[in-house]
Amino acid sequence: MDLSGKVAVVTGSGRGLGRAYAEALAAAGAAVVVNDVDEAAAETADAIRKAGGRAVPVVAPVGDAEVAGRLVGTAVEEFGRLDTMVTNAGILRDRVLWKMSDDDFDDVVRVHLRGTFTCARAAAVRMREQGEGGRLILVSSPAGQRGNFGQTNYAAAKAGIAAMARTWAMELAKAEILVNAIVPVAATEMTRTIPAFAPVIEEAERTGKPFPPWLRRDEGLGTAEDAASLVVFLASDEAKGVTGQAIGIGGDRLALWAHPREKAVDFADGGWTAERIAASWHAGIGAEPESFGIPAPKGP
Numbered sequence: 104m105d106l107s108g109k110v111a112v113v114t115g116s117g118r119g120l121g122r123a124y125a126e127a128l129a130a131a132g133a134a135v136v137v138n139d140v141d142e143a144a145a146e147t148a149d150a151i152r153k154a155g156g157r158a159v160p161v162v163a164p165v166g167d168a169e170v171a172g173r174l175v176g177t178a179v180e181e182f183g184r185l186d187t188m189v190t191n192a193g194i195l196r197d198r199v200l201w202k203m204s205d206d207d208f209d210d211v212v213r214v215h216l217r218g219t220f221t222c223a224r225a226a227a228v229r230m231r232e233q234g235e236g237g238r239l240i241l242v243s244s245p246a247g248q249r250g251n252f253g254q255t256n257y258a259a260a261k262a263g264i265a266a267m268a269r270t271w272a273m274e275l276a277k278a279e280i281l282v283n284a285i286v287p288v289a290a291t292e293m294t295r296t297i298p299a300f301a302p303v304i305e306e307a308e309r310t311g312k313p314f315p316p317w318l319r320r321d322e323g324l325g326t327a328e329d330a331a332s333l334v335v336f337l338a339s340d341e342a343k344g345v346t347g348q349a350i351g352i353g354g355d356r357l358a359l360w361a362h363p364r365e366k367a368v369d370f371a372d373g374g375w376t377a378e379r380i381a382a383s384w385h386a387g388i389g390a391e392p393e394s395f396g397i398p399a400p401k402g403p
Contacts (some may be wrong), residue, residue, distance in 0.1 A: 104339045107132035110182040111338060112174045113300050114165050114222055115192030117143025119291045120242070120327045124189055127331035128338060129156030134182040136174055138192065140164045157182070165192045171225035174235035179229065187238040187338040188226035190219040190264075197253045208256045215260035219267065223282075225358055227275060236279030241268050243284040243327050243349060243356070245397050248360055249267055252396065269362065272347030281346040287330035287352030288323050291315070300324065300400065317403045318354065325354030367395065 106128060116125040117139030125135045125147055135155040137148040143211045144160035152159035159181050163170045178185040196207040223239050230237030246254050247261025268284035275282060290304045300318070307314055319325050333352040336342055351358035367388035371379050 104131050104335050104342065106335070106338060107306060109133045109186040109338065110136075110178050110184050111187035111189060111192055112136040112138065112178050112185065112222070112226070113189040114138045114174070114218065117141065117147050120279075120287055120289055120330060121189075121191040122147045123289075123327035123331040124191060124334045126151060126154075127158075127328070127335050128187070128189075129158055130154070131335050133187070133338065134158065134178075136161055136178045136181070138163065138165070138174055164214070165190075165222055166213045168221045168225070171218075171221040174222060175225045176228050184233060185226060185229045185237065186235075188222055189242070189334060189338075190222050190239045191242045192218050193242070193257075193260075195254075196256060198255075199253050200255055203255055211256035212260050215257070219264050223267070223271065223347065227271070227278075227280060230280050231275075231278045234278075236281070238338050238342070239268075239271060239275070239280060239282040240334055241265075241282070241284045243268075243286050245286055245288060245351070246338070248286060249397050250395050256268045265360075268349065269347050276346065276387075281337070281342065281344075283346060284335070284349040285330075285333055286349055286351035286358075287333070288351070288356075289325060289327045289330045291327065314354065316355075318403075320355045322400050323351070323353035323356030323358070329354055356359060367391070 111128045111133045113121055113125040113135060115121040115139045125137050129135045129151040137144045137158050137160045139162065141162065144162050144222060148158040148160040159177060161174055161177050163173060175185055194211055196211050198207055219241055226239060241264050244261040246258040247265055250258050265284045268282050271282040303314060305319055316326055330352050333350060342393045349360040351360055369383065369387045
């Protein structure tokens with residue numbers, strides 16, 4: 104997959120999944136603006152350059168329009184253009200609803216949701232000016248698709264990101280800017296806190312052995328590098344026409360997530376009263392309710 108001549112910005116790319124995305128894009132030939140809140144941005148950019156790639160760091164927290172403008176401006180000043188924006192930056196402030204503070208909620212939504220919005224907007228403005236199309240790759244999560252215990256803020260932000268991808272795919276279609284959400288699952292600091300995963304992740308890191316097939320295939324969990332291939336594909340010319348989708352990847356699994364849609368429909372002449380709904384619910388549209396929450400790992 105040849106990305107020579109293309110330029111990408113990857114937010115939150117000093118470590119974890121973001122670093123894997125930035126390194127994979129650079130290895131495919133793209134020049135990369137590496138962003139994070141600390142010196143990890145410079146460390147990743149330096150590693151890319153030492154491997155023969157092109158990269159510059161920008162240390163700043165995403166959220167404000169000023170930072171988004173700096174990221175896009177750096178891409179143009181250093182490399183002459185912008186082709187791909189990957190909005191990966193995120194934080195966690197996990198609490199159950201009754202213990203979640205206003206700051207817990209606002210901080211996560213600001214980085215994930217507003218950060219995605221401001222960076223995508225700045226990128227879209229530049230790409231429309233260039234007139235050659237482009238790619239917005241927005242990082243969502245299984246929590247945003249199904250909900251997750253203790254993650255009101257994170258799940259809401261990630262669900263919003265998937266919704267923005269569908270909306271922007273329509274708005275930017277005429278400019279040939281493709282917009283997709285990705286739903287990665289990988290061994291990161293977050294997933295190592297899941298009891299069923301932690302021992303396997305720790306053993307793999309200690310021994311260097313690959314994750315077992317049940318984890319890579321059944322649970323769709325692998326390394327950060329496993330997930331990076333999807334970003335490279337979506338940034339490439341091979342992904343022409345792929346837009347408005349939520350695409351999952353992890354371990355050996357690649358998946359297309361369904362969009363929300365009406366599952367069952369019923370009608371009542373003259374409209375529905377609460378009593379009519381109650382009388383027909385269990386045998387009608389409520390006969391097969393939707394599941395919710397991320398399924399617990401099954402194990403080997």
